Amino acid sequence: MENVRKTFGGGEIVACDDINLEIQKEDFVVLLGPSGCGKTTTLRCLSGLERPDEGHIFIEGVDMTGVKPKDRDLAFVFQSIALFPHKSVRENIRFGLDMSSEMSKSEKNESVEDIAEMLGIENMLDRKPSALSGGQQQRVSLGRAMVMEPAAFLLDEPFSALDANLRKQMQTEVKELQRRLETPMVFVTHDQEEAMAIGDKIVVMNDGHVQQIGSPYAVFNEPANQFVADFIGSPSANLFESRLQQSSDGHTLENDLFSLPIDRELDSTAQSLDTVTFGIRPQYVNVTDTGDALFTGDVTLVEPQGDRDTVYFDVNGHELRTVVPQNTVTAEQNEVNLDIERDKFWIFDRDGKRLL
Numbered sequence: 065m066e067n068v069r070k071t072f073g074g075g076e077i078v079a080c081d082d083i084n085l086e087i088q089k090e091d092f093v094v095l096l097g098p099s100g101c102g103k104t105t106t107l108r109c110l111s112g113l114e115r116p117d118e119g120h121i122f123i124e125g126v127d128m129t130g131v132k133p134k135d136r137d138l139a140f141v142f143q144s145i146a147l148f149p150h151k152s153v154r155e156n157i158r159f160g161l162d163m164s165s166e167m168s169k170s171e172k173n174e175s176v177e178d179i180a181e182m183l184g185i186e187n188m189l190d191r192k193p194s195a196l197s198g199g200q201q202q203r204v205s206l207g208r209a210m211v212m213e214p215a216a217f218l219l220d221e222p223f224s225a226l227d228a229n230l231r232k233q234m235q236t237e238v239k240e241l242q243r244r245l246e247t248p249m250v251f252v253t254h255d256q257e258e259a260m261a262i263g264d265k266i267v268v269m270n271d272g273h274v275q276q277i278g279s280p281y282a283v284f285n286e287p288a289n290q291f292v293a294d295f296i297g298s299p300s301a302n303l304f305e306s307r308l309q310q311s312s313d314g315h316t317l318e319n320d321l322f323s324l325p326i327d328r329e330l331d332s333t334a335q336s337l338d339t340v341t342f343g344i345r346p347q348y349v350n351v352t353d354t355g356d357a358l359f360t361g362d363v364t365l366v367e368p369q370g371d372r373d374t375v376y377f378d379v380n381g382h383e384l385r386t387v388v389p390q391n392t393v394t395a396e397q398n399e400v401n402l403d404i405e406r407d408k409f410w411i412f413d414r415d416g417k418r419l420l
């Protein structure tokens with residue numbers, strides 16, 4: 065996608081703008097962002113269901129911007145499972161081939177059976193969709209897309225109607241499937257945990273714009289800006305308004321919680337800044353028993369998560385979220401020694417751009 069822009073309402077609503085995205089054969093791309101950020105519109109532009117106001121879409125090097133959806137060789141799987149209720153599973157999966165392919169009936173059936181086996185629904189081919197569970201129905205939708213051997217799969221929140229366990233299972237399956245098929249998938253979700261679990265390349269969007277494109281590790285550890293830092297990760301990152309003080313031997317960051325000498329090199333534009341935002345993930349705040357802790361906090365809540373606890377602290381009237389090994393602290397503890405991993409925090413400027 066090159067500089068793709070799509071507006072609605074005579075240009076008043078900018079659904080997506082300046083979208084530049086390169087998708088390779090082996091990619092599992094996830095479009096991730098809050099509701100209304102333009103994920104679906106971006107996917108619909110890719111598919112041909114929407115025509116961009118500006119920009120171009122190339123598929124295998126060919127400009128497909130004005131080409132009809134059916135001529136793009138892309139397959140869709142939507143959130144709502146639109147199977148034909150009166151057709152069998154076999155007929156549902158075979159449907160696309162029946163409409164377009166020159167294959168003989170036995171070749172088509174063989175292809176349907178191979179795909180059904182890959183999806184674990186080979187024993188259900190003669191059933192009607194109503195006799196299947198939600199997860200099985202979604203597998204049939206996938207099968208219907210797979211049988212066409214498209215150049216890419218486009219999936220719009222395909223698992224959002226499934227319960228949590230089934231959703232996890234389908235995520236694993238679809239990721240394995242993508243590896244086996246070696247066909248790119250573009251998957252839309254607003255669920256960052258789902259995105260991290262399945263995506264190789266995560267496209268974080270907000271307000272119609274791409275904020276960052278990166279691996280799950282990159283968007284977690286090296287967010288391009290404050291929006292990405294805040295949106296990715298659970299529990300969400302700790303962000304505190306701070307001041308940068310310049311001294312003869314470098315910078316010191318100060319806020320209501322602590323004073324921290326900065327021994328990492330700061331972006332040169334930071335030299336003159338005073339108000340900044342300090343950010344650190346809850347996973348990188350530690351409870352320590354040494355006397356030289358950076359600051360102390362009072363426990364306000366402990367949420368057990370199995371082997372770990374999410375612990376909320378009050379630090380000078382600010383909420384600080386941490387993730388620590390189970391039973392590190394109790395709910396009544398006050399003045400707990402806390403420290404941060406010194407190579408893991410970030411500093412953002414007033415516009416949210418990351419300086420460190």
Ligand code: ATP
Nearest residue numbers: 072073077079098099100101102103104105106254
């Ligand atoms: P969600 O996660 O809620 O599905 P999204 O990130 O997929 O959201 P889009 O559906 O792409 O977001 O919508 C982006 C913006 O464009 C929203 O403000 C939406 O209201 C607007 N929009 C989308 N389609 C249309 C349309 N056909 N007419 C008018 N506005 C639209």
